[in-house]
Amino acid sequence: MCPEAMSTATKLAIENLWEEVRELSLGSTTYQIDHLTSPPTPLQFLRDYISPNKPCLISNSVNHWPALSRWSSTHYLKKTLSSSTVSVHLTPNGRADSLTPHRDNSSSLVFASAHVEKMPFPVALEMVSQSDTCSGKGSNCVAYLQEQNDCFRNEYFDLSQDCDDHIPWASEALGCLPEAVNLWIGNEFSVTSFHKDHYENLYAVISGEKHFVLLPPTDVHRMYIREYPSAQYHYSRDTGDFKLELKEPKRYVPWCSVDPYPSFEEKGRDMSRFPLYYKGPKPFEVTVKAGQVLYLPSMWFHHVSQRPDSRGLTVAVNYWYDMRFDIKYAYFNFLQSIKYSSRSDSPSHQQETLEQQEDDLDVISSVQNGAALEQLNDGEEEQFINRLPHPCDI
Template structure:
């Protein structure tokens, strides 16, 4: 496995030679270690960790927008070197060793940034280690049915959203993209391996259970008790996926497929995303959590195709024309989030809401919902759920 890990040596050296903004001391030390990567041993670990500690101190000292790219590049390279040293110093490939190595990698991914010559450096290291990891037996009892739902009949009176059976590109562009109308698309992602593989939570544990991710804790992000916590995917599944006590855990709006590229093999970017006004890549986000996760009524500036893979969700949508009736928050941070809860609107507190025109659907596995830009939407999971959103301009 070591030979596969050190194969990136030349690409990293080119990066270090071409990048002058890493800082002389860090750059020269990292260059020395990468150039002599086969001679690294435990005596170099303290210096590598000192570089990492200093970089983490720098990036946590102020606002994230002010963090220099050079600091994050240094974290990526130093993380790679630390990984090599820890692995070379180990005498046995134990589960505890893999836990430590994956934790090192994931902190590097979360706080570092891609290198120009090897943008998936740490992700590739994780794939190499995962292929050498011993087989993992099933950990989660799957007696809980992911599609067990409780759909409220009082939503039947709300406006229905058009349901389209794998529409042609022309139809979708002409009638929905250009007119900015929402629609449910069926039979467009039936070929995704994820539709079957992701039904079993043990699949995620076996593939990426030791990987560290950021989990939202709390009923929704507008509440004071809402917070975020880093934990392994296995800890999240075991402690939050089937737990009805305590705070709700949600892996929400997360770039999971950049973090763990193996999962991206289970999905395909829909062709409908090609109708773009820019050359920017599509943003792909994961939404994974237990029954009861909630995204309060809000809007996004980009077009959105929300693909439902497992479980079902209540979806409430409102046109941008209804904005004044939805009572957006006054703060700049929450300006795109409404105070009204369309599941149980308080008409005494928000009397103008009765003028709004709510659209509703239940999104089921294999369906996608097109949400036009600035259309308000509220999303509630009716069961264990995994959705993938594709955002583009």
């Protein structure tokens, strides 16, 4: 079979897979996940959701948690954690661990990590509440309290008595206790870009709301996962300004290229650049309200935004349980390895692209260190700008 025919056959097979998964397991008419009005039994949870890798929303599962009433008081939070030092993630726009144009050339996207500082919890909470002007100098600054390293049982230990240390019916179904429990305190500006986790995730919202856009692992090609240079924000308290610097040594991060909510100006470009996302089946969407728990299965792609409570805060606790690296994981890796036949997928072209990205990063680094693009001649400068890494079509 010729390469062109193979590419067409592969594409059709993958698109049929998207539809079949929805028809046979997830539901293809409403694009809404199951909503359980009471917690499932361990057997029901294992049979109906864990085994088929299917998300669900559960109400009336954590009503007994003191957190639901106590954490509505900012005074209680500050008093309980008055002596605690916590990690604060700072960005100029609320988008940490996401794709951002590099400051030296807006056409070059990098994977940007937040600037992280340790500070007393009362101060940190005020920064979240005052985000968008938290620098006090008129420039944008968004603070998010989160540290994905079991922070609820470490930095926020004094609050841990207000929630169960695990979800009993989930622990029994999964056959283990959670590996990590994390606390999240943010505001309307904090957004988490599309990504997946290798955990079974039970996500409980305490105050405010979280909105999830979900795609199953079978839709991996629709995410346009690409390698992006890794960078990090650096924040100056003196000036209130952020600088985005490439990390050293150089490394690349595989990340989803799709933003489900592009700006009006970017929508047309993204629709042509990422046609598999926009022309494929609709994503699943769910809003998790205070007192509800979302079961987010392992390897599901998810984008998260939030609506705060009357204080301007959204607070949540999530439980990460180890996933089973079983046949489903093997199937996912096999599916992800399948490429459509095109020049951009050929090994020689990939090697050329990698080598060129290395050269381009050298130039960007030299610009950061004070060198100017004017040092390149006109032809070299134009070639460099045209080559700057950006998401590409399959």
